[in-house]
Amino acid sequence: MSAELGHLAISLALAVAIIQMILPMIGAQRGWENWMRVALPAANLQFALTLFSFGALTWAFITSDFSLQLVAANSHSAKPMLYKISGTWGNHEGSLLLWVLILALFGATVAWWGQQLPIALRARVLSVQASIAVAFMAFMLFTSNPFIRLPFPPFDGNDLNPLLQDPGLAFHPPFLYLGYVGLSMAFSFAVAALIEGKVDAAWARWVRPWTLAAWINLTIGIGLGSWWAYYELGWGGWWFWDPVENASFMPWLISAALLHSAIVVEKREALKSWTILLAILAFSFSLIGTFIVRSGVITSVHAFASDPTRGVVILGILVFFTGGALTLYAFRASSLQSNAVFSMVSRESGLVMNNLFLVTSTAVVFIGTLWPLIAELLFGQKLSVGPPFFNIAFTPFMVMLAMLLPFGAMLPWKRGNTGRTTRLLWGPLALSVALGALVWSMQTGGRLLAPIGAVLAAWVVLGALTDLGERIRLFKSPAEAPRRAWNLPRADWGKATAHTGFGLMIFAAAAITAWEVEDIRVLKPGDRFELGKYALRLDSVRQIQGPNYIADEAILTLWEGGREIGTVTPEKRFYPVQRMPTTEAGLNIGFWRDVYVVIGDQQVNGGWAVRTFIKPYANWIWGSAIIMALGGLLSLSDRRYRLGAPAPKRRKTPDAVPAE
C-alpha cells in the first residue's frame, strides 16, 4: 500500500512542478506579485511529496517487499540493513528518484533561505528549477517507474550487485548527486538572470552558496568513489580515467572554474557573461554525465542500467536545456557588458588564467571521453582512449595551473605590482625547489615524477600559507596576527585551505605513482617473505560465512622494521545469489603508507597467489580531497553568503580586514 502512496505522491509532485514552472514565470513577466508568490509553497510541496515518495520506496527496500519489481530485482532478504537502504539508489529507477528528490531539495532551499532574493528573480529561478524537475519526473514515471508491482512476487529477491555492497559506495551516490544536481541551481540562476537581462554583484553573491555546496558534495562524492575503487577492486588503483569517472570529473572542473569566475563578478562586476556561460555549461556537463552513465553509448566499465531508449530521452533533455539556455545566452549575452577596468597584472587576470586552465583541462577530458564515439561515427575507426592518453594530455594543464596559482592568488585586485608579489613569493619558491632537490637525492635518481610533484605541491601549499600570513601581517606585526587571523573572513581561510588541499593532492598523486612497490608470489601457510623494511607471513587461509556470502580469508602477520605491527586479512568473497566473486583487500592503513594485500587462487602445490603493495601516501589522496571540501565549507560559512542572516551587531572596528 505504501508503494502506491509513494507512486501517487510522485505523480502529484509532477503536477505541482508543472504549476511551479508556469505560474511564477508568467507572474514575473507580467509583474503579478501573487502569481510569483506561488513559487514558494509549490517548491516546499514538491519537495515534501518527493521526499514522501522516496521514503515509500526506501520502506519497500527495508521491508523487502518483493512484490515491487525493483525490489525483487535489486534486493535480498539476507542482505545487511545498510545495503537494503542503499539498494534504494543502487539501480537506475531508484537513483532517478534520488536525483529528482535532490532537485526538489535544492529548489526548496531557495524557498527557505532565499528570503532576501528579489521576488521576481526568485520566482524565475524556481520556475526554471521546476522545469528541470518536470523533465526528469516525467522521464522517470513514463520510462523508469520504480513503483511497478509484480503480479506474482518471487519468494526472495535477486540481490544487489555485490560490488555495490560496501560502505564507501553506499554513500557515494547521494554525495555525487548532491553535487551533480546541485549545479542545476547555478543553471537556474543563470537562465533566470538571462531572462531578466541583469547580472550584478548581488546575483553572484546569491548564486555562489549553491554552487559552492554542489562543488563540496561533488568533491566528497568523487573522493568516496575513488576510495571505494582503491580497496574494493583489488589492485589498488585510485583513478582509472573511465568514462563514468570522467562524467563526474568534468562538472567538478567546470564548477571549480565557475566558483572562481563568480568571485570576479561579485568583486568587480566583470566576466559576467562568461560566468553565466560557465553556469550553463556546468549543469550541461552534469546532464552529459547522466547520459554517459545511463545510455551505454560509450563503452564504460560501469554497466549500470544502460539502455539505449532511455539514452535517447536523456539526450533529448540534454539538448533541450543546454540548447535552450545557449540560445537564450546568444540573444542576451551582449547586454551583460561591464565597464570594470583592471590591468594585465591583477587578481582579475589571475582568475581568468585559472579559468583558462580549468576549462582547457575539461575540454581534454571531454574530447578524450567522447573520442571513441567520434572516431567511429566520423572516420569509421574503432579505437580506445585510455589512462595513458589522459595522463599525458591532462597533466600538463594541471601543472601550469599549479605553477601560476600562488602568484595569481596573491595579486591585488585592479592593478597588481609584479615586483611586490614576486618578492613575497621568493621564499616559498626557493623552499619548494630545495624540497624537490631533497626528494630527488633521497630517491637516488629514478623518475622525475616525484621530485616535480614535490616542488609543485610545496609551491602551492607554501604559497597559500604565505598569502594567509600576509593577510594577517604575520611577518610585519606578529603581535597583531592572532587578532587579525580571528577577524579574517572565513572565505579567506577557505581559500587557503582549499588551495592547500589541491597542493597536497598533487604530491600524493605523484608520490603514490612514483614510489609504489609491488610484489607477486606464491605463499604456503607458514611462509614468510620480506619486502623493503616490511615482512609478511601467511599464517592460515580459512573459509568464513558472511551474512550473504562465503569467503576464503587469509590471515597474514605483518612486521615493519622487525617489529610486529598487526595482521592483515584479505578475502576472496563469493556471493551465491548473484553468482559473483569479489576481492576484499587486506589493509594496514598508516599515515605515511598503506600495506595492501590481495589473495588470488590456490595453486596446484597448495600455496596461494598473494599480491602485496606498499602504497606511499595513499591516504593523503583522500585526505587532500577532504581538505579541499573543508575549504569549500569554510568559504560557504562566510557571513556574506548567509542569506537572510541578520546583519551582525558590530561596531566598525578599524582592524576589520576587507573581504577578499
Added chain:
Amino acid sequence: MIRTVLILLALALPAQAVEPDEILADPALEERARELSKEIRCLVCQNESIDDSHADLAKDLRILVRERLTAGDTNAQVMTYLTDRYGDFILLRPRFQGATIALWLAGPVVLILGAIAAFGFLRTRKSLGPITPLTEVEKARLSELNDV
C-alpha cells in the same frame, strides 16, 4: 567506475591480474612487460588494461607479450605485432597519426585559442593610467589606519 562487473559475471572464479607463474625470470624484461601491459587493452573487458584485468584473454595476451619480449622484440615491435592482429582498438594510448592527431592536439589548441581570447579581453580592460606613488600625507594616513 564499476569495472569488471560484466566480465566477472561471466566467470565464476576469476584468476588474479598478473599471476606468479607468468612472471619472467629476467627483472628488466618483466619490467618492460609490465609497462607495455598497462598500454594494452583487454579486448573483452569494458575498459581495462591487460595488466589490471582478471579475464582469461588478458592472461593470454600477457603471456604473448612476454613471449615476444623473450624472443627479442623491441617494445615497438610488440605493439605492431598486436595491432597487426587486433587493430588499433587494443592501444589504450591512441597513435599520433591520421584523424587521431585532432584528439592529441585538442588540448593545446583549446589553450592557445583560449589564451588569445583571454588576452584580447584583458587588453580591453586596460584603461587605467600609470601608477602614481602615494604622497607622504597619504602614506602617513595609511600607516595610521594599519597600526590602530
